[in-house]
Amino acid sequence: MENQGDKPGASSGGIAKKSRKFVDCDSMVLAYISDPLDEEHSRGHFYHVCRGVLQKEEVLPPPPGEPIACTVCGVELEYEDFIDAQMKGGT
Numbered sequence: 717m718e719n720q721g722d723k724p725g726a727s728s729g730g731i732a733k734k735s736r737k738f739v740d741c742d743s744m745v746l747a748y749i750s751d752p753l754d755e756e757h758s759r760g761h762f763y764h765v766c767r768g769v770l771q772k773e774e775v776l777p778p779p780p781g782e783p784i785a786c787t788v789c790g791v792e793l794e795y796e797d798f799i800d801a802q803m804k805g806g807t
Contacts, residue, residue: 722745745791746775746801766791 747770750760762775766789777798778784785792 730777748798748801748804760802762801764791764793795805 783792783794
């Protein structure tokens with residue numbers, strides 16, 4: 717059986733890295749970055765991509781039917797957008 721440490725890209729020393737899925741930011745408005753699965757309370761985080769730039773502040777999903785709007789680019793983020801981002805970006 718192959719050892720995890722022998723695989724290219726495997727984390728060494730028990731240090732886990734966040735999983736990131738890179739896509740064309742020009743057409744994307746929401747990114748989902750998942751925590752490493754080996755953390756006790758692993759989950760994911762949503763970030764708005766404003767004008768092609770991934771923002772540093774986490775965005776929480778709004779209640780269904782109550783979209784939130786970016787004050788800079790004006791894009792409205794709906795609950796369904798968060799579900800789509802999670803399905804496409806979660807690993």
